[in-house]
Amino acid sequence: MSETSIDEYAHLGAVAKEYVQCSIEQRIDYIRSPHWIGYPKAKDIIAKLDDLLTYPKRHRMPNLLIIGESNSGKTMIAERFVKMHPAYEREDNDGIVIPVLSIQAPPVPSESRLYSNILDKMFAPYRPSDSTEKKQFQVIRLVQACNVQMLIIDEIHSILAGNLEKQRVFLSVLRNLGNELKIPIVGLGIKDALRAMKTDPQLDNRFKPVLLPQWEYSTDYRRLLASFESVLPLKKASKLSKKTIALKLLSMSEGLLGELSELLSEAAIKAIETEKECIDLDILNSLEWLSPTLRRSV
Template identity: 35%
Template sequence: MPEHLLDHVRPYLSRDPEERIAYIRAPRWIGHQVARDAHRRLAELLPRPPSLRTQGLMLLGPYANGKTMIAERFAVEHLRTASKQKVWIVQTREGAGLGHFYASILQAMRAPIGERNVGRKAEQVDHLLASLKPKVLIFDEFHNALRGRARDIEAIFAFLRRIGRQYDIAPVLIGEVAVYDFVNATSEMASRFDLLSVPRWHYDEDYLTLLDSLESALPLARISDLSDERLARTIFSLSEGLIGEIVTIVTKAAIAAIRSGAERITKACIDELHYISISHRRNSALRESLL
């Protein structure tokens, strides 16, 4: 019996290869310490007492590092247990201006977006907030809203202040470091948001534990020993400490191991992926071949 696998993963070894590959490709929650802490802090926004000055959160870090997955898991778990939806995720639209920002909220709340007039959109958003009564609004990729004119950005921050005072909503801003810079540009806004950092991983025991967790969740018949120094260093170097990249590399290698019949991930298996790290893709030979 493959003792290196979780109990619920072992039965997949008897499935055909394509079923196993589909299981490996499926999104999965990785409950590392930073993710658990962030999930707990988000959950604390729900049972809080009413306030005219709600405290928001910033969930910030580099791209491909699991921020959106943390927010989505929190929202899904809330839906499973709540009698009425109190958490909404807004995918902040690309493009500058209040119109795009309000349209993001309307789309998240599945409202028709027929009006081009910004004032009408604002009225529609207010009507939805008053009727739906959310407790938490999560703005994913909030840095998209910070690329416009200074007066539009100030109006967006004024909106975030107002929804706390008028509707008792705690805003959560997910994005890159630019969000931190804009929020902390004034003491007034800085005092309204706590920071939850989702940094790159370091090569340490937590990272090695993460690799062991991933290995136990992948239905391969043989032990890969991903946390072995040589293999762990290779994955870390290619991923550049980004959890999204770590998962992608391990997933691709596991699929290759099934298709080759090796049933384990080796350094040679990863080398054969010819995986290019994010920071090197601009100058990669593959890119040059397209010119």
């Protein structure tokens, strides 16, 4: 490759620059693989999580509730945070340290299933038929032994899948778990999760909500598009942050990060297949794309 042809790819980041020279299949695989973009709100939430992780231990630990529409990037933030604080072997080889433990909420507010999910995540042997007390004892012992400093519970709005009494009991279990372990609990969920938390006033006070909003037309949004452009290995610049195309992408994705990412992947693949090598309005119009609202209504 000559210097000039490399310069042609100035719109790309270092990895995409390498991929742009690969086969079509490799480029498409790369487009479909997940890419992390550190947009300001995500960085903000990660900084909040970092603060919580180093928070001095006390009986009433502060908790955090990350609220956003489905497909807005909540799980990806949690995964990123876990990756930043991976499990490691103790220096004395005496077991493993898991700084951040991330689990899914059970689909119904069940104490026993909450413990099962934690034990599964820690590869702990147990019998599903074990009593709730036994599982609770095992969870507390293991979480302490592995020096877990934060528990993340994704899809926490699942609490609402039970009647009010079950919700109330489940929330008091969360509260006691946090108190007993003296670690912050971070919940991730859709808006309804806020409503669920209100069922337990004592817990509600301690779950500080942070909102992961949908995208609007702004400088940050246009920067986000420029970042997406830099990871999509296309040979020509698409200039996604220009007003017309940026607005088109916003309306097609309805400001949801997951939709935007999916839409851009499909458009980039089409740009490769048609040898157009950039994303423009024609490519976007040629996609069989249903906006999230339309998709929900069919």
